[in-house]
Amino acid sequence: MNDNNEMDIFYSKLQTYIDSLDIKKRNKYTIKNDMCLDILSVLKEENNNVSAKFKFWAKQTFRLVKIGSTDFVYVKKHNLPLVTHEQIYYRVVDCHVAVGHSGRDKTWAEIKRLYAGIPHQAICIYINMCDTCQTRRSFPTPISGKPIVSLGFLTRLQVDLIDMRSVSYNNYNFIMHAKDHFTKFSWLYALPSKEAINVANNLRNIFYTFGPPKILQSDNGKEFVAKIILDLKLNWPDLIIINGRPRHPQSQGLVERSNAVVQHMIGKWLEKNKTSNWPDALGPVMLAINNSISQSTKKSPYEMVFGQTLRIDHDFWEEIQKQSKNSIIINEEEIDESIINEFNLFNEPLATKNSTCIDISSPISNLLSNESDTECADKSCQNTPHKRIREEAEICYLQTAERQLNNYNRALKKQKIYQINDIVGLKIANVDRSNMAPSILPCRVIQVLASEESLNTTYKVATLYGVISDSFSSSDFTDLSQTVSAELRQLDIKTLSSITFIQACQKLTHYKSNQVCKCVGTCDTNRCPCKKQSIKCCSKCHRGKCTLCQNYI
Structure with missing residues (x-):
């Protein structure tokens, strides 16, 4: 898209904003060329058909400055030249480029230093349109994820x-x-x-x-x-x-x-x-x-x-050390019976007092129990301590999952619903970009995959390099609908092939364009793709194996 079309979009959005203002503020929100000529004639005290109220306002607000043979209108309050409505776009672009696309605040500071008559909203509109800025802005924090519920150990x-x-x-x-x-x-x-x-x-x-x-x-x-x-x-x-x-x-x-x-x-x-x-x-x-x-x-x-806490009976062993005659206990019989009575080796009995189950802490009871006793135990011992621990944990686990699900559903209702041909952005991982490359991948929505079972709708998107094979939810996107993205809007998706998300990111950022090697040796011969292309191996080479690479950076 050429600069004229971009300027037309800018003024269209600016005019839409002006039309939304109160009718009393519309005429003087920006000064157009016709009004500027009237102000200039008032300041020159030429005959014109303007009201006395307009003359009073013009003389109180502006002053005439002559540079060479050209007359300029300056705003008295700021002592800066007035920028007319038709020149706002060019001045905003110049100042934004002058500060290196640094963002709204620095662009606004540069404009206030040089010009008067440019509204703050004009800067906001232009920066939202700037593809260079929008693909490098910080990605919004995603909503809380949908909780995974997996009851039971090793589910x-x-x-x-x-x-x-x-x-x-x-x-x-x-x-x-x-x-x-x-x-x-x-x-x-x-x-x-x-x-x-x-x-x-x-x-x-x-x-x-x-x-x-x-x-x-x-x-x-x-x-x-x-x-x-x-x-x-x-x-x-x-x-x-x-x-x-x-x-x-x-x-x-x-x-x-x-x-x-x-x-x-x-x-x-x-x-x-x-x-x-x-x-x-x-x-x-x-x-x-x-x-x-x-x-x-x-x-x-x-x-x-x-089903039990960790066995860390430090006090028990200290007491044994104090009361034992030898520094090292060799036989169990050497342990004083009073110590055993005072410190129960089994911190949590596995059966309640009212239970008819056998005490499994006694190995003799286990050996003497017959099959009928075991069947009785299986039927009557329905509430063992281990089971109680898991049941209590399950209740807390489900309560936590329910809170997460409620947060997720609330956030989901606030999400924007995108339509086909909307421009969105996907976050580019740090491993797929250099420090100077864009952090957002511009995409165009080409298909909406509605889900009947939940509020979460997924989308298929296309980039300049192909149709991404994965589908995404709205929480994965940032809205780029205000950007120009001319090539993406005019893209013919029928000519595009399928591509992975990682490939699309790396093509946009021109990152890792050279094929990495998968060598397991020293990489000192032309059998190594990196060595053959006269480039150094990077951290992506060798599949993460520990090698004796001599072609490293």
Whole structure:
């Protein structure tokens, strides 16, 4: 779109705003050329057909300044030249470019320094139209996400990797973090690389120890979509594997938020122990997380999984140390009976006084119980402490989910409903852009996918580079309807091919245009694509593996 068409749009929007004002303010909100000529004639005291009221206002407000042979009208209050309605667009553009597209406030300050007669609303209109500014503005905070409800241990297991390559230790570069959605129980494993085989082996370790989950949820990384991960279904056919949308961490927000907690706790442990051996910190950190009370369930993950609190009887062992004759207890018979009576080894009896169940804390009772006793126990022991813990946690869990759902529904009702051909923006992830590139991907809505079951409507969008294969909700967008976006509005979508969201972002930002290498060696021969093109390997090369690359930046 040329400058004339852009100027026409600007004046159309400015006139629409002027027409919305009170009728008394419309005529003098901006000074048009005809009125400026009348003011000039009044200041020159020439004969004209204007009212006395207009003459009085003109002489009180303006003064005549002659520069060379040209007469200019200055505003007395600011002692600055008057800009007429027809010149506002050019002056706003000049000042906005002069301050380097710095935004509304700095553009307004520059205009106030140089000119008079330009309203603040004109700056707002132009900046909302400026494609360069709108694709680099901060993305609005998204609404609260729709809560995931997964009742029961290992109903849904979320998995993610934490990048530790900046503090690599003993060839360990990543942390695999798995978290159960209901109990919030966490597993942490140190990995040498992001290879799928390492992830799969640790997942098998969890599955064989605790049993497989119903749903295994992860992001869209290569380490989670590899064949070896999908082959887990061969051992566990009922396992459902879910991969989130690329560059959309909100789809598994629980483990993403927990990643930050894990990193902070590791940092504190390293500082406290004055070491850089972070793989050794995973055990203490994992125990601390699993022994902390969760806000959503009001129980600790350890207590919910195992039905009892963590065995940390520090006072018990101190008392044994004091009363024992030897410094080390070798046989159980050496423990004083008074100590055992004073400190009950079983902090929480697993049966109530009124229960007819056998006391499972006694191994003799377990051995002597016959099948009929067991059947009786199964029928009468319906309310064990472990079950009560899970039921209480379930109530708190559902209450938290209900509050989140209410917040989500309220926010959803306030969302804008977009129509076909509306211009919207999608946030570009930092890994797909340089520091100077746009942070918002302009798109045009080409299809509205209404949902009958919920208020959430999804949309298909197109960019200058193709139709994005994914669909998006309105919470993923920022409104760019005020921008010019001439090429996007005139785009013929029939000629476009399908493209991924990441590809569209990288084409807009011209980022990572060179193909990264997947070498596992030293990258010192032309077999390495980067070396062959005479470019240096970057952090995207080698698939995150620890290599002996000699072609690094």
